[in-house]
Structures are given as structure tokens and as C-alpha cells.
Amino acid sequence: MWIRAILGAVLVCLLILYFLKRLQMQKKCPPGPPLYVTAATFIQAGFKLQPxxxxxxxxxxxxxxxxxEGTxxxxxxxxxxxxKEALIKYSKEFSGRPITPFFRAVAGERGLSSPNVHIWEPQRKFGLVTLRKLGLGQKVLQRQIEDLALQLAETFARENGQPFDPSAHFFSSIANVISxxxxxxxxxxxxxxxxxLMYALDYSVHFGGxxxxxxYEAAPWLMKHIKWPYKEFFDARDLxxxxxxxxxxxxxxKLAGNDPRDFIDYYLLRIEESKNDPTSTFDDDTLIHYIGNFIFGGTETVIATLQWALLLMVHLPDIQEKVQKEMEDAFGFSQSISYExxxxxxxTLAVIQEIQRFKCVILALTPRQCVEDVTILGFxxxxxxxxxxxxxxVIYDSKIWETPHKFNPKHFLDKDGKFVNREELLIFGAGARDCMGKNLAKMELFYFFTTLLKAFTFKLxxxxxxxNLEPVSGVVFYPQHYKICALPRVY
Structure with a gap:
């Protein structure tokens, strides 16, 4: 009897401490919706992430x-x-990367995703330098992407103008850029x-959200004991x-001395160079984590954007026609357009940017963690x-965009029709931990979009x-499954 009384007293004390800590934390945070409002928002969304x-x-x-509020x-x-103030002005203060319960169970705290600056900073610096060495921004990589875009056009041509779903074809091509x-x-x-591998990646991404x-994020203490909803996801991760x-x-x-051929070769050389450094964060397990970051971050968002691109072109045939005419006027009937x-x-550039704005494929920029107390806009x-x-x-703010809820390439053109690269298009993030692969993604979108629109007119x-322009809910917002016809253009 007395044991129950002691346990009850301990539980009451813990609850009191929890609520006191919660009240203390509330005083340090900006005001927000009560817990029941937050819960109602998710319930109304069908427990799915909505844009x-x-x-x-x-x-x-x-x-x-x-x-x-909580820990x-x-x-x-x-x-x-x-x-802008948080990610650029206070870039250092918001350079942390939170590790949520589910992410910790999936990947731990290695590499680029680590909240520890002494881990992620050297990994990020190495990644940026290595991408440049592998040709990012150089013609060798441009030719590889161009060749894959041309191969994709050949695949589309084999559909003979009949209705088909382009999603699998996109997946294969973009995954091979990263490969x-x-x-x-x-x-x-x-x-x-x-x-x-494609199925595992696709399942993993669609499981998010x-x-x-x-x-799992809300009750990890309970969910880690319930295996069946997560078995297929963890099987995909393990594959x-x-x-x-x-x-x-x-x-x-096969590593040939100091003649690296790809990212893995460069990383293995770095492991060898730092093997006697006790503070080194470079090892095989971190490399596996790095590869996962490349595969997840470098495929799904580009694929989703390209799917939206074709869907919007059949929805807006006048836009499609203007893009095709501009390319013909500028380059004639040449097979491809160089990135330079x-x-x-x-x-055409404005249309690509407007596709990314109008149908943004992410719910929010990658979450950050505040590494020291700071004040933003008075909060x-x-x-x-x-x-x-x-x-x-930001991307639907009527104070920034003339027609935020209408597709309008003029958002990225000045009064003389010249392209304007607007910093308000924050889809790749900003500051110390913006998207490492943003330049690669921009190059991919340009080559695949222009190659396909030079070769085909897309119709329903x-x-x-x-x-149907309503997205599928998830971590990445894809369009609903659709079919289109790729009609070869006759010059």
C-alpha cells in the first residue's frame, strides 16, 4: 500500500515539475495556438501535411x-x-539542425544532419569542394545531364504519342544523375x-508526413515498441x-591511388588521410549517411518539380507555346541548349522559376535549431x-508577387523582358545550411525542361x-497521378 502511495506522490511531483517547466518555457517563446488548436489543424488535414x-x-x-512548448x-x-532575418542575419545562431525522434531512429546524428557544428561543418565543406571537383558548374557534368535528358526524350518518343505516366521515367533519369x-x-x-532501390526510395519519401x-514524432516512447507500421519503411532504409x-x-x-572518379572515391581518400586524427568525423558509416542525403535530397524534389512542369504545360498551352517559340528564335532547331x-x-528561365514558386514541392524549409538565445522581429x-x-x-505573399495564386512568369521578368533572379524565391533555403545541391538541381531542371519542350508538345x-492541380500530401508535394501525350514536334 505504501509503495503505491510513494509512486503516486512521485508521479504528482513529476507532473508538477513538467507543467512548471512548460510554463517557464512559454515565457521564453512567442505566443501561439493552444494545443487543442494545433491538434485540430492536423485532424482537419486528415493527419497529413498540407501546403x-x-x-x-x-x-x-x-x-x-x-x-x-516542451523540451x-x-x-x-x-x-x-x-x-530572412533568421536564416541570413542570424545564420550562425540558427545553424543547428534538430534531430527529431523518428529521424534519430532512422539515421542517428551523423554527417550533414548532425546538430554538432564540429561534425556537420567539415562534412559540408568537404561536400561542397568535392562537388566542384566532380564538375558542378563545369561542362563535363553538363554533358552527363544533357545526355540523360536526351535519353529521356527518346524514351518519351517510344510512347508514340499515346497517353502515359511520366513519373517512372523521371525517376530513372534523375536517380542516374545522382548515381x-x-x-x-x-x-x-x-x-x-x-x-x-527506386521503390524503396519512393516508399521512404511518401511515408514522410x-x-x-x-x-512517432509525438509519442516515440510508445511507437518504438510498435513495429508493424514501420517495418516496410525500415526495410527500405536498410536496402x-x-x-x-x-x-x-x-x-x-578499385580505388586507384590519388585518382578519384566519384564522390565515394574522394570520401575514401579523405578517410585514409585522416585515419590518424582522433577528432576526424570521416568514416564508412558517415559516408553511408552522406550517400543517403544525396539520394533523398537530390532526386525527389527535382522529380516532383518536373512532374508539375509537364502538368502545368498541358494546363497552360499558351505558356508552353511561348517557351517553344523563344527557344526556336534563340537557337533555331538545334537539338539542345547549353547551360551557358x-x-x-x-x-523560359522565368517559367522554370515560376513552376517552382507556383507549385512549391516542400511544406517548409529544412528545420533549424537555435544554438543560442536570440530575438527575431522583437520575439x-x-x-x-x-x-x-x-x-x-513567402511564395504566396501578395505584397511580394503580383498574382501569387496565379501562374505568372512575369514575376521573374523586368519591364524589358529580362530575367530577374529574385531572392524571395527561398525554396533552396538560405544562410549557413542552405541546400548544398541547389546549383545541380537548377542545372537539371533547365536541361530536362528545355530538352523535352524542344522535342515535344505535351497535351492531355x-x-x-x-x-487536377491539388497535390498529394507528404514531405514532398507531388501532383496526383496523371497521364499525358508527348507529340513529337515536326520542324
Whole structure:
């Protein structure tokens, strides 16, 4: 009897301490919606991530609000000024990367995703330098991407103008861009192991933002004991890691002195160079994590954007026609356009940028963690807080864009029709931990988009008159499955 009384007293004390700590944390954080409002928002969204869910809350609770309070309060920063101040002016203070319970279970705290500056900073510096060595911004990599774009056009041509779903074709092509950079080779689209890897990657990405993912983040102490909702996800993770480890072992047997051919070779050389350094963060397990970052970060968002691109072109045939005419006027009937010549097609560049704005494929920029107390727009942000930059509050802001909810390439053109690269398009992030692969992504989007629109006119299948522009909920916002016809252009 007395044991129960002691346990009860301990529980009451713990609850009192929890609520006192919660009240103390509330005083340090910006005001925000009560817990029941936050819960209702997710329930109304069907326990799925929706593009405008943060922006709706901002209309009621302001540009900076606390979504939840606890050991790691989640603070949403909305609006261009707030996000710019947080990510650029206070880049150092917001350079941390939070490790959520689910992410910790999946990948741990290695490499680029580590919250520790002494781990992620040298890894990021190495990655940026190595990407340049591998040809990022140079013609050798441009030719590889151009060749894959031309191969994709040949694949589309084999559909003979009949309705088809382009998603699998995009997946194969973009995945091979990353494969060439990281592994030093490309996969055949019919390779059985490649198909398994594509399925594993696709499943992993679409699992993000689902009910069970969010439930794990909310109650990890319970979910880690319930295996069945997560088995297929962890199987997919293990398959990707297994392939990465296999590639690493093959590279070790073929590494030719100081003549690296791809990212794995460069990383293995770095491991060898730092083997006597006790502070080194370079090892095989971190390399596997790095490969996973490349594969996840370098495929899904580009693929989703290209899918939206074709869907919007069939939805807006006048835009498609203007892009095709500009390319013909600038380059005639040449088979492709070099990346260096992109300034000759300002309208085409504006359309690509507007596709990324109008159908942004991410809910928010990659979350940051505040590494020291700071004040943003007059609001205190405590050390340890998780920061969610609400990118949708910027790309649909009527104070910034003339027609935020209407597709309008003029958003990226000046009065003389010249292309304007606007900094308000924050889709690649900003500051110390912006997207490492942003220049690669821009190059891919340019080559694939221009190659396909030079080769084909895209139309809806016969009998289909409407286009569904509602996204599929998730960590990456894809369009609903659709079919189109790629009609070869006759010059």
C-alpha cells in the first residue's frame, strides 16, 4: 500500500515539475495556438501535411508563433522579413539542425544532419569542394545531364504519342544523375536491383508526413515498441544502406591511388588521410549517411518539380507555346541548349522559376535549431528551439508577387523582358545550411525542361478536359497521378 502511495506522490511531483517547466518555457517563446488548436489543424488535414497549414495559423497568430512548448519548442517563422532575418542575419545562431525522434531512429546524428557544428561543418565543406571537383558548374557534368535528358526524350518518343505516366521515367533519369556523381556509374532502367532501390526510395519519401510518421514524432516512447507500421519503411532504409555499403566495398578494391572518379572515391581518400586524427568525423558509416542525403535530397524534389512542369504545360498551352517559340528564335532547331546560353531564353528561365514558386514541392524549409538565445522581429527565441521557416508564407505573399495564386512568369521578368533572379524565391533555403545541391538541381531542371519542350508538345489525352492541380500530401508535394501525350514536334 505504501509503495503505491510513494509512486503516486512521485508521479504528482513529476507532473508538477513538467507543467512548471512548460510554463517557464512559454515565457521564453512567442505566443501561439493552444494545443487543442494545433491538434485540430492536423485532424482537419486528415493527419497529413498540407501546403497551407502553417500559413493559415500565421494569419491568426502572427508572423512568429510557437506551435508547441516542451523540451524542444517548435517555432514557426513566417514572412520574408522574418525568415530572412533568421536564416541570413542570424545564420550562425540558427545553424543547428534538430534531430527529431523518428529521424534519430532512422539515421542517428551523423554527417550533414548532425546538430554538432564540429561534425556537420567539415562534412559540408568537404561536400561542397568535392562537388566542384566532380564538375558542378563545369561542362563535363553538363554533358552527363544533357545526355540523360536526351535519353529521356527518346524514351518519351517510344510512347508514340499515346497517353502515359511520366513519373517512372523521371525517376530513372534523375536517380542516374545522382548515381553518376556518387557511384561513378549509371543503372539500366530495367536493372532489377535499381527498380528495388527506386521503390524503396519512393516508399521512404511518401511515408514522410503520414499519420504513423507524425505519431512517432509525438509519442516515440510508445511507437518504438510498435513495429508493424514501420517495418516496410525500415526495410527500405536498410536496402538503400546495404546498396551504399556494397558500392563502398567495391570502390575500396578499385580505388586507384590519388585518382578519384566519384564522390565515394574522394570520401575514401579523405578517410585514409585522416585515419590518424582522433577528432576526424570521416568514416564508412558517415559516408553511408552522406550517400543517403544525396539520394533523398537530390532526386525527389527535382522529380516532383518536373512532374508539375509537364502538368502545368498541358494546363497552360499558351505558356508552353511561348517557351517553344523563344527557344526556336534563340537557337533555331538545334537539338539542345547549353547551360551557358540560358540567358538567351529569359522567358523560359522565368517559367522554370515560376513552376517552382507556383507549385512549391516542400511544406517548409529544412528545420533549424537555435544554438543560442536570440530575438527575431522583437520575439525571443530560446536556445534549443526548433525553427520551422514557412516558405509558403513567402511564395504566396501578395505584397511580394503580383498574382501569387496565379501562374505568372512575369514575376521573374523586368519591364524589358529580362530575367530577374529574385531572392524571395527561398525554396533552396538560405544562410549557413542552405541546400548544398541547389546549383545541380537548377542545372537539371533547365536541361530536362528545355530538352523535352524542344522535342515535344505535351497535351492531355483525348477526352480529358480538366487538370487536377491539388497535390498529394507528404514531405514532398507531388501532383496526383496523371497521364499525358508527348507529340513529337515536326520542324
Amino acid at each position: 497551407d497549414m502553417f500559413t493559415k495559423l500565421a494569419k491568426e497568430y502572427g508572423a512568429i508563433y510557437t506551435l508547441s 524542444m519548442p517548435a517555432i514557426v517563422v513566417s514572412g520574408y522579413e522574418g525568415i 553518376a556523381l556518387v557511384f561513378g556509374h549509371q543503372f539500366s532502367p530495367d536493372d532489377e536491383e535499381f527498380l528495388k 503520414t499519420f504513423f510518421h507524425l505519431l 538503400l544502406a546495404s546498396r551504399a555499403r556494397k558500392e563502398i566495398e567495391m570502390h575500396k578494391t 546560353d540560358r540567358k538567351k531564353v529569359p522567358y 525571443p527565441i530560446p536556445k534549443g528551439a526548433l525553427i520551422i521557416p514557412d516558405v509558403h508564407s 489525352p483525348e477526352g480529358v478536359t480538366e487538370v
